[in-house]
Amino acid sequence: MTTEFELIARIAALFGAPEGVAVGIGDDGAVLDPGRFDLVTMDTMVEGVHFDRDWSSPQDVGWKLLASNLSDIAAMGGGPGAFFLSMALPAALDPGWPEGVLEGIKEAARALVPESFEVSAGGGDLSSTHGPIVLTMTLMGEASPAGPVLRRGAVPGDRIVLLGQTGLAAAGLAILRGDVDVEPGQFACALRAHRRPGAQVRAGALLGLYGVPSAMIDVSDGLVQDLGHILKASEVGARLEAYSLPHHPELVMLREEYGVDILRLMLTGGDDYELLMTIPPARMPKIWDMARRHSWDVHDIGEVRSPDEGLVVLGPEGEPVVFEHGGYRHFEAK
């Protein structure tokens, strides 16, 4: 097993002088620059639950751990800063594995974080375990000057807007698991969406800065479930128009050539790390303008309604779709 000291040296080499951190790794705790960070997220990845060493490299796992935390900060309309990493590692693990995790975090920071922010290592903890690898990251961030964007804030009449696409990461996982018998080489985007998801870091920060969304969340549990979180926090209902959802070409191929139920993937598949928001009609021109300027993939996919309407999902033909026990069924009428 890599010693704590070797790993600390590796972190220091990879992440250098930590922006926003006055005292980082090597004391009892970290000292942050006063007043710098006011957002905190925490995400855990467990081997055998969130990742499999057969399907994902340590770099993939590190990448995804940072991406999932970045996505939470983006969903609050803020920008990322210092992270803290706990790794529980089996004694027999190849020392290259935790180093690979650090490299993956660094690669994700380079690829996903715009220059206006810097992701730095503030500290962490290293433990041994007799079981599967468990990684926990706490990421600090800065809310925009306009304040954080919360899940509460949606009001009836707001449009429901998706920035990005859903279902691709779940498709990638299904392919890796062998649930679908396909040639993986044809599905590079789906595999990448599972292994190295993006995070809408720049978009989240800009949306927060311009105060565009009334509520926002990142799509990590699945579109319908995450929309449900906004509805519950905002005490409203919604009509989700599934026919307006974007269909990635690889999803279309999965449906056309392999008969996969891609609607289920798009509505309930997790780990997309895209942004789901509600926007008052008067601010819709602003999001279209931003989408054009920044080449964002923006989709108007429904409307916030009064709470007594609950959540109604309209399927591809406009028919209501009802969800039960993690699955769903189509109905003829509501």
Add this chain to the structure above:
Amino acid sequence: MTTEFELIARIAALFGAPEGVAVGIGDDGAVLDPGRFDLVTMDTMVEGVHFDRDWSSPQDVGWKLLASNLSDIAAMGGGPGAFFLSMALPAALDPGWPEGVLEGIKEAARALVPESFEVSAGGGDLSSTHGPIVLTMTLMGEASPAGPVLRRGAVPGDRIVLLGQTGLAAAGLAILRGDVDVEPGQFACALRAHRRPGAQVRAGALLGLYGVPSAMIDVSDGLVQDLGHILKASEVGARLEAYSLPHHPELVMLREEYGVDILRLMLTGGDDYELLMTIPPARMPKIWDMARRHSWDVHDIGEVRSPDEGLVVLGPEGEPVVFEHGGYRHFEAK
């Protein structure tokens, strides 16, 4: 398994309105009061490594998790605030277990944190695992107005001061493990030191406020190893006078009646969560004064020396003791 929602409801019921946290559990992340927290610690406890369900109740485990983090903040001379908790739990686990952890955290907060600070729940993450339980806590804190106390800062001539006692938690673990064949009922303090360690929250904050220590650390890895961290960070040497260490009556009983090598426990035993600091001679009257006023258990146990002297440990008879590979041996002369 307890659902995430039931546990969140339990956290909310136990920890109420979070002091210092504008938006807590229930959004993508937490929003902290601006400028409030500038210290961060992170500690992980792994079942089978840091605790055993046969020896510790879930309340014990929750207590110890908070205590270890509180101790890190105390060692920086600051005060604690919001915590973030990740729990990776086996699906078959009794739902009462994670609830017990929360109760233990609450009990430790009540018992160890003075009224001038409030420990609140800022958020967290709940995962399933196919392996042992893994708990990670990130605790935010506030440095004193005088600034944080770091590990670097010790200079030759400073006295080495221990607040509290070492070796008792390691004795408790040895008894629970059956390494020593004793009647556990005789060793209530040792068992408690392992299961429900204290944390010098009030003392740490006061020492930071009055700027007494030149460097400070909490004793979690063992006295000699933790002193080594101060020496390395401060680039100094030291003479540790083991004959000045306090001997708890239960340790004395272990030596007298069972022949246990208690010097080893006192010098290398972990998990004591006491405070080890260096203090310039001119400020020693201040610590004695504080010790009298607050009934602190303070011991002057050595001196900071020049870096070329390294770390010299003088045993019970004043003879040098040399440490090797986690053990140690006595020498006739240096």
